[in-house]
Each structure stands twice: as structure tokens, then as C-alpha cells.
Amino acid sequence: MSNDSRREALKKLAVATGGAALAGYVPGCTDDRSSAFVEDLDLGRQADLTISAQDLGRQGDLTIGPPDGVPPDGMLPDGMPPDGMLPDGMPTDQAVPDASMTEPDLLPLRGDGSHPFHYIDTIIIVQMENRSFDHYFGALRLLEGRLDVDGLTGQEVNLTAAGLPISPTHLQGNYAVSPDPGHGRQSSLHQWNDGQNDGFITDWERRLEPPAEGEPDRLPWVLGYYNRDDLPASYGLADAFTLAHRWHCSLLGPTWPNRYFSHCASSGGLTSNNGFIDEPTPYLSLAEAGGTYKTYFTSLFFTLTITSLTDKRAVKLDEFFRDCEQGTLSNVNIVEPSFFENDDHPPQDVRNGQAFLATIYEAVRRSPQWNRCLMVVFYDEHGGFHDHVPPPESLGDVRAAQGFDRLGFRVPGLVIGPLVKRGAVLDTVVEHSSVPSLISNVFGLPHVNERSRLAGDLGDALDLALVSGSNRPPAPVLPPVLLPEVCIEQAMHAAMNQPELQTWFRQMGMGHHASLPERRRLLRTYLERAHRMGTIRLV
Structure with missing residues (x-):
């Protein structure tokens, strides 16, 4: 060059x-x-x-x-x-x-080697913002005919307040939806509508300025979807590893309570973006058992608001890349996107988020720790974008009677790593509580609560046969994001x-x-x- x-x-x-x-x-x-x-x-x-x-x-x-x-x-x-x-x-x-090189056989790090968890030493957690499953991956079924993916069929309809039917449409060239669709507690309940999932358009109409009837071109946006040309990193990772098409957010509501579930398997009773919580996380238990954890961030990080986590261990994103290169990643690594530039929260341009995901994956892929890594990429909540699957009931929540008896809408979820099934779809129903549950299961820690213990197992995405180097293909290099x-x-x-x-x-x-x-x-x-x-x- x-x-x-x-x-x-x-x-x-x-x-x-x-x-x-x-x-x-x-x-x-x-x-x-x-x-x-x-x-x-x-x-x-x-x-x-x-x-x-x-x-x-x-x-x-x-x-x-x-x-x-x-x-x-x-x-x-x-x-x-x-x-x-x-x-x-x-x-x-x-x-x-x-591709002609044989990967090394892996020996267990703990246990008797009968479970893929026994070979994993490094977990990377990447939580993005505000997109639904159908919005990002529904096109796999609609456009590519993937019947193994519970995506869009083209028959989905939401009515406007005036009774006009709106169906899913490709957001071609529209990478930055604005204004931000409603995704708070009340908007989410309205969109859910007792399991009909038909309130997305009427909730969206209330947010459009000027009134929605003056903006017919914007009405379909919350039923809009992207395809693999729009999201090359996400689709490339789904092709190469495992797509979790039944990953639900933990609550019909906004960012804060859902992010709390991803760390604590609880929101401490919160349903809005307000207030610290004192619920336990698996991180201190991990440290007491001799393990390590770290948060990498650009501007802000959410574990700050968990008061029970007295040792935040938060450093800037620069150190993530150095730790990847030098093989010094912790046992648990929380990688926060920038909540200004690339977390995918509307009205951000989704191409910035694609660049971020591709870069984080590549840093992990080329790390000397790759063969012992498990990486999960998921979104905190649906962001007000349509999904056709009604949220199921939650399991094991002590606050079920206070409205915590149901999960939220589906969100994009990916399970990535050398021991992850290639080109597969995870049918297990998982939610954000599955992440602290994963940490407990991998490192043999007590679960933080009953909801964590009962959460869907992300380990179902792993294949024990891949510990043999002859069975394990090299991790692919994604094409560059334009x-x-x-x-x-x-x-x-x-x-x-x-x-x-x-x-x-x-x-x-x-x-x-x-x-x-x-x-x-x-x-x-x-x-x-x-x-x-x-x-x-x-x-």
C-alpha cells in the first residue's frame, strides 16, 4: 500500500x-x-x-x-x-x-472434561442498545428462506389509529431511525397489548412530530427490518457461530432494569431508568474464588450503578485491545460500547455499531486466549421496534406478583467462540438473567438468585466435540465494514x-x-x- x-x-x-x-x-x-x-x-x-x-x-x-x-x-x-x-x-x-492448519486439542481447566464449560476460561460480554430480533434478523426467514429461524413471514400487520394496515418493510438506506421509538414501561406494555404484539404502530404514531398522518413514509419504520447488506458484521457472526433466536430481554421496559438483569438477574424492583440497586452480582463471588473481572468503557459504564459491586474494576477501551493482544483478559470481561457513538441506540447510524462489533470480535479472535473464550453479544431491549413473538412468562422471580412475571420482547443475541456450534440456531429460551447464570455455571459459583438458577442455558450453544482440534474450524475473518x-x-x-x-x-x-x-x-x-x-x- x-x-x-x-x-x-x-x-x-x-x-x-x-x-x-x-x-x-x-x-x-x-x-x-x-x-x-x-x-x-x-x-x-x-x-x-x-x-x-x-x-x-x-x-x-x-x-x-x-x-x-x-x-x-x-x-x-x-x-x-x-x-x-x-x-x-x-x-x-x-x-x-x-483453513488447512489443525487447531490444537484442548484439555479441561476444571471438572472432568465432560462439559464444554470445563474448557472455558474467558467470557466476553457485549451488550448493545435498543433493537428487536425481527428488526435485525427477521430477514433471514423473510428474504433468505431460513425456516430454522423464527423470523418474519411478511404476514405481520399492525394497524394505525385510523385502521390503516402496516406491514414489515425493508429500511433500505435508512440507517438512522429518528425519532427514537418508545420503549419505556408504558410504551412496551402498549406494544405488547396482552400478547397481541400489535401496538407498535399506534405507539409510534404518538411520538411522530408533526402528526403521523402528515408523515406516511415514516409510519412503517418501527415495523422496518434490515438485511445482511445493512448489517454485515451481525450476519457474518450469525453465519459463523450461533444465533439465539429466542433471546428475550428480561422485562417489558427500558434500558436500566434490563441491564440490571444482565448483571444481577434482577432489577431490584425497578421498571424505569432511575435509581441504583444493591442486588448481588457474580463478580465479587468470582473474585473471592480467585477469578478476575473487568469492565472496559469509552464514556460511561452501567456497573457504576450497582452499589453491591464495591470494586468496579473499570478501565478505558484502549486497555481491552492491549489485553487481547497480550493475552491478559480477565475471566469475565464486560465491554461497553460508547453511549454516544456506537451502541446502536436510535437515532445512531447502525453502521457505527457494526464497525464496533466487528472490531471487538476481531480483537478477541486474534487474541492468544481465543481458544478458551466464550463471547456473547446481545441487546438490552427492543427499542420500540416490532417483534412478532409474544414474550413468555419469566421463571423464579421473587417479584412476579409485582409485574416481573413476564419477559420482554426478543432481541438480537449471538453466542461466539471456538466451542460454539457453527452456523447454528439456539432454540433454548434465554434472557438477560442467562448471563449471570452462565458465569456461575462456567466457574462453579453459587447462583445469585433463583431466577439465575432457572434461566435458560447459553451452554446449549456449545459443542463438546469441538474441543478436538481436528473438529474445530479456524475462526473466520469478517469482511470490513464500509x-x-x-x-x-x-x-x-x-x-x-x-x-x-x-x-x-x-x-x-x-x-x-x-x-x-x-x-x-x-x-x-x-x-x-x-x-x-x-x-x-x-x-
């Missing part, structure tokens, strides 16, 4: 994350400061990239050096040099797996998707973590790393 090509690629990164004004009109590539800034950059030389104080809007310069263990020429320890090429011409610093420069520019202007969480951070004196300069620094280094790894191509 020529130096001119390197410079042009990084110029796009610089303009998108550091060279454009941060308020009002986005000047893009014509900004003089951007031009001066990028002239000193070279994609093959990642050292000493300086963003001026004028660009940052604060005193002093911020210098981004090469990540730990990466020499100035940009070569990563176990990869190819920066001018290596994937078959499609994308510059990358990693090699494509050789990421328009405008996606990054718009993300840098995005409002916080979790204002309640941001308020808590500020009250605790931690608001600097979500400051614009810090966000820009982390986004910049993340994008540069993603480009080197071959997971994104700026267009």
Missing part, C-alpha cells in the same frame, strides 16, 4: 474525529485545521499523533502514541505488517486464518443516549469520562486500530 493511500485513509479518520468543528455545521474535508493536521500523519507510522489544543477545545496538547507493545511502524505483535493486504485489497496487520465518513462526523455530534447515567456520573465527580475531548481521543484511537486490523474501510 502506497504512502499516499495510507495518508488518504488516515486523513478521513482525522477529519472525522479531529479536524471538523464540534458544533453547528460540519465543514468536513475543507476545514483548514484538518488539512494542516493530516499532512503530518502516515497510516504506516502510528506514533506521536498530536491533536492541537484548538481542535480539542481545552488547554494543552494531547499526544496519542502507539499502543503498548506496538513499534512505531504500526506492526502488531502477532500480525502482518501494515502493508499486508486482505484478498479484497483492505490493508490489514493480520493474517487470514489458514463506514462512510459522515457516520463518524454525525456520531461526534450525537447527544448522550443515557442522560440519566450521565447525570449520575457527574454527581459522582466522574463527568470527565464523557467529556468531548476524551470521547474524541478514544474514538480516534479505536478507529485507527480498527483500520489497522482491517475491520473497517472508510468510504
Whole structure:
């Protein structure tokens, strides 16, 4: 790859994350400061990239050096040099797996080796935001004829308030749905409508401004779906590993209570985005048993609001990539997306989320710890988007009589790892409580409560035969996500998707973590790393 090509690629990164004004009109590539800034950059030389104080809007310069263990020429320890090429011409610093090479046989780390859990030492948890299963994966059945996937059939209908029938439609070219569909407790109950799942359009109508009858083109959006061209990373991972098509969120409601279930198998009785909880998690029990855990974040992280977790062990996302490279991931690793730029919460552009997922997966795939990893990717709740499957009853919740007797809508769920069934569909009904349950089951810890004990088993996605290297195919390399420069520019202007969480951070004196300069620094280094790894191509 020529130096001119390197410079042009990084110029796009610089303009998108550091060279454009941060308020009002986005000047893009014509900004003089951007031009001066990028002239000193070279994609093959990642050292000493300086963003001026004028660009940052604060005193002093911020210098981004090469990540730990990466020499100035940009070569990563176990990869190819920066001018290596994937078959499609994308510059990358990693090699494509050789399908002819036999994977090593695995020996059990605990137990007698009769269960795949005995071979797993590292769990990676990635929880995204606000999308339903049909919205993301319904097209597998509708367009691709996958009868093993409980997706869309084309017969689904919701009526408008005036009685107009609305059916699912492809959101072609509409990567950023706005306004944000309703997904609070009352909106979710309205959409569910006692199991009819027919209230999505009427709830959406109430949110549209001006009135919905003046915007007929927007009415179908909450019944809209994406396909594999729109979501290449998600579909690529579903093809390669296991798609959990019966993964429900834990409650008909919004982010906070559902995220609490993913850590505590309980929301502490909360049904809204407000309030800390003191419910137990498996993390302290893991630490007491000699295990380790860590949260990686860009701006904010949700375990802050769990007061029982007295040791947060939270670090910035930069360290995740270094830990992957160096083989120093913890036993449990919580990887938070940015709640400004790439968590998939509307009105974010879903291509940013695809780039994030592809980059996190690739970092794990090329880690020396890969053969002992299990990664789960799932969404906190449906985000107000239609799903045709009525939520089933929940099991084992002590607050069942207070409205915690039913799960929420289905969300996209993926189980990823060397011991995960390839190209499979998990039929087990799972929910967010299945995540703390998984941690307890893998590491032999007591369950935090009865709901965790009874939660659907994500281990059903694993195949014991894959501990034999001759049975285990190499993990695939995903094609790069095509990421328009405008996606990054718009993300840098995005409002916080979790204002309640941001308020808590500020009250605790931690608001600097979500400051614009810090966000820009982390986004910049993340994008540069993603480009080197071959997971994104700026267009």
C-alpha cells in the first residue's frame, strides 16, 4: 500500500474525529485545521499523533502514541505488517486464518472434561442498545428462506389509529431511525397489548412530530427490518457461530432494569431508568474464588450503578485491545460500547455499531486466549421496534406478583467462540438473567438468585466435540465494514443516549469520562486500530 493511500485513509479518520468543528455545521474535508493536521500523519507510522489544543477545545496538547507493545511502524505483535493486504485489497496487520492448519486439542481447566464449560476460561460480554430480533434478523426467514429461524413471514400487520394496515418493510438506506421509538414501561406494555404484539404502530404514531398522518413514509419504520447488506458484521457472526433466536430481554421496559438483569438477574424492583440497586452480582463471588473481572468503557459504564459491586474494576477501551493482544483478559470481561457513538441506540447510524462489533470480535479472535473464550453479544431491549413473538412468562422471580412475571420482547443475541456450534440456531429460551447464570455455571459459583438458577442455558450453544482440534474450524475473518465518513462526523455530534447515567456520573465527580475531548481521543484511537486490523474501510 502506497504512502499516499495510507495518508488518504488516515486523513478521513482525522477529519472525522479531529479536524471538523464540534458544533453547528460540519465543514468536513475543507476545514483548514484538518488539512494542516493530516499532512503530518502516515497510516504506516502510528506514533506521536498530536491533536492541537484548538481542535480539542481545552488547554494543552494531547499526544496519542502507539499502543503498548506496538513499534512505531504500526506492526502488531502477532500480525502482518501494515502493508499486508486482505484478498479484497483492505490493508490489514493480520493474517487470514489458514483453513488447512489443525487447531490444537484442548484439555479441561476444571471438572472432568465432560462439559464444554470445563474448557472455558474467558467470557466476553457485549451488550448493545435498543433493537428487536425481527428488526435485525427477521430477514433471514423473510428474504433468505431460513425456516430454522423464527423470523418474519411478511404476514405481520399492525394497524394505525385510523385502521390503516402496516406491514414489515425493508429500511433500505435508512440507517438512522429518528425519532427514537418508545420503549419505556408504558410504551412496551402498549406494544405488547396482552400478547397481541400489535401496538407498535399506534405507539409510534404518538411520538411522530408533526402528526403521523402528515408523515406516511415514516409510519412503517418501527415495523422496518434490515438485511445482511445493512448489517454485515451481525450476519457474518450469525453465519459463523450461533444465533439465539429466542433471546428475550428480561422485562417489558427500558434500558436500566434490563441491564440490571444482565448483571444481577434482577432489577431490584425497578421498571424505569432511575435509581441504583444493591442486588448481588457474580463478580465479587468470582473474585473471592480467585477469578478476575473487568469492565472496559469509552464514556460511561452501567456497573457504576450497582452499589453491591464495591470494586468496579473499570478501565478505558484502549486497555481491552492491549489485553487481547497480550493475552491478559480477565475471566469475565464486560465491554461497553460508547453511549454516544456506537451502541446502536436510535437515532445512531447502525453502521457505527457494526464497525464496533466487528472490531471487538476481531480483537478477541486474534487474541492468544481465543481458544478458551466464550463471547456473547446481545441487546438490552427492543427499542420500540416490532417483534412478532409474544414474550413468555419469566421463571423464579421473587417479584412476579409485582409485574416481573413476564419477559420482554426478543432481541438480537449471538453466542461466539471456538466451542460454539457453527452456523447454528439456539432454540433454548434465554434472557438477560442467562448471563449471570452462565458465569456461575462456567466457574462453579453459587447462583445469585433463583431466577439465575432457572434461566435458560447459553451452554446449549456449545459443542463438546469441538474441543478436538481436528473438529474445530479456524475462526473466520469478517469482511470490513464500509463506514462512510459522515457516520463518524454525525456520531461526534450525537447527544448522550443515557442522560440519566450521565447525570449520575457527574454527581459522582466522574463527568470527565464523557467529556468531548476524551470521547474524541478514544474514538480516534479505536478507529485507527480498527483500520489497522482491517475491520473497517472508510468510504
